[in-house]
Amino acid sequence: MSQWEAVYVNDPDHDYDLILEIEFNGQDVGRIHKDKDGLELVWYANKQDCQIPLKWLKNLLQEAEDNLNDSSRV
16 A cells, blocks of 8 residues: 655755645655745656545645744745
8 A cells, every 4th residue: 555644854955945845655745835936836746646635635734824924944
């Protein structure tokens, strides 16, 4: 069974701002971070298709909007 997780971490490449790393079966597949225009979802290139549960993704995006807008600097 596929397992999705999201973990808040600090980004050392951007002044240690808080980001949300998205993992699929223990592998980093994307991140949500704040940029100058707002929140941005970055999906990493991957040779394997990933089926993302929409309810989980919807909840994750709402959580990221609530938490990253308040705690990240740009």
